[in-house]
Amino acid sequence: MQFKKEKLELGKEYPIAGEIAGIKEIEQISIEALKQSYPDNVRPVLRDAHPKHHGCVRAEFIVHDDIPNELKIGIFKQPCTFTAGIRFSNNKVQDDTKKDVRGMAIKLFGIEGEKLLERQKEEKTQDLLLINHPVFFIKNVQDYVEFFRSRQLSQGNLPLKFFFLNPNPFKWHLQEFIIGMVMLNKKVSSPLAIQYWSSTPYKLGDRAIKFTAVPSSKNLISSVAQTPDYLRQAMIEHLNNQDASFDFLIQLQTDAKKMPIEDPRVEWKSPFHKVATIQISRQQFDSPQQMEFCEHLSFTPWHSLPEHQPLGGVNRARKQVYEALSESRHNLNNVVVKEPTKEEFLELFG
Template sequence: MAGHWGNLYDDEDIPAGEAGAMQVVRDVIFAMMNTKVRPVQRVEHASAAGVVRAAFEVLPDLPAEFRHGVFREPRVYPALVRCSNAANRNQASKDTHGMAIKLFDVPGTKVLPDEKDATTQDFLLVDCPVFFIRNAPDYAVFSRKALGAFRLSQAPVIRSLPAGVGQLLQLLYLVPTYLLWHPHEAKLLMQLRKKPPRSSLDTTYYSSTPYRLGPNAVHWIARPQSINGPPPLIHFDDPDLRRRENRLRAALVSQLRQEDVAFDFCAQVQTDREAMPVEDPTVVWDKTLSPPRKVATLRIPAQEFDTPEKRQLALSLSFDPWHSLPEHQPLGGINRVRRTVYVAIADKRRELNQVPRREPDVEWLRREWDGASD
């Protein structure tokens, strides 16, 4: 089945109604964008612990099945890593936590026709091995209810209350309208609400949806190398960093003043099409069926990153699973929905913020990012 996706993986299967469902999801995301504030923030994953400089070191001597795309040769890619909260602006609350990695200086034609000459490769991960919804039609059903919950939380009287109240109301709205009728999704949604880690660099992240690695399908997993936990928190004079809602930012600033951090970046290859499906990200890919194999080291050196200049630059960035080489193309229905959402919403955000809409390159990284004052 080729369709407009062209290069479909042979295990991909497009369900009836997917195109219409994608349109619903896209419309809902746009309806949730707050275009009145400046600068306009991301609709999801708006709150960030920070964007930090990193290096992605591909291991030498990888077996042939792993040597595709950026893993073809041992080399070091300069990188940026954004650590985020998915839904909650209060970083002390339960939430899903994101790690978005952007590699620079990546040669080769990219998947998105409008960005085929870009030199970046992104990997988006969260701190849970599964997503809570199976496919686009199911996501459209959830999206409609989520929009109702969102509108409720935007009522002027609710907005005047602390942010946590709106969040709680959204959940209460979803209980009778969606969660009670969808117990499988409800259970997974609760699993996705994790207690905040001690630091954003002290937890394991998963792609939770599949990607190509050459001819195979894989899940990506990033595991912190240190098992000792982050160093003790520094006491900050900055009142902003002492606020509970900025807890993960404070922890990240503190940790990266004191130490370097490294993650093992792993690929878990699909070895069983039934037990490790491509079209259902609510299924955990069993590690005993296919142990994750380390393919790279993600190094995050000690640094000062929390400056107004870098925060400004970070807002102009878009992390998108479709910023990709064909060798790592996103797979499955949830990733196909993301293709229609991320580019459009990031373009709108950057247009409203009057910042460039193109992918940055390594010159930008060295000139703008590394040149921005520490």
């Protein structure tokens, strides 16, 4: 007997069987790995993902007034300028000359309305997380569990077992391996000079979107010496002398099959619409106090209004895992898990 496949709907999630148990296993593996990596005599405890930051900068997130009416939802519902803190990072603690995934995490301040996370409903922040690649290399929670199991056995190194060591070649994760290699092999001159993508989908009201931040051509600078921390130095040299900016664009899901919610390995093919400008003024951001503040910040796509809820299995896993890791990391560092206020941020970065 043949079963008729369920017709996919725009903006709708389709969780797989066993997802809740899988997310719990990822959480347990992640917490155990964090504790093993940071025994009592090793502090501070760094993030599991993107632990090396080049710095946090002060920015303005300027929502435009000429965007299509169908996009005027949530933080985009009306023209507005939000204060923002932006953390630029590497996925690993290592020499910047080594190939790695780069991240851009945006925290908007002054966001009114009840938020998704139960313990932070009254906070006035909204996070937007991006990496310098348009797609993610994991399809769903089941594959995420396999990846974390393999990474545990490889002690944090590239888990080749996940990609290739299944006896059945038809079960190799070749597509995932190719995406991962492309992500790791991009040449970066400055965190301010590259494009970033959400890679995973999010709500925009009843619709689904992805988003991207595109650097201005003026963000390019002459190359700096390839030191272990040259990406931070590139930011310092640029922002000592001139402003930087990014265009922020969103992309609507227009085909539920060709632009899936539950498979972030697939790049969506639909137009991007500019909805905001990120303006980063000249500033100094690398004092010890600023770098410590940056270290204690917590970012998750679930620091969010319901209108921008993260979608898909990878994001559903992030909700529980990121929250547990943040709480564990802050507890081990004897730091209270707390969203900063706009005033606290501007006191250091204003």
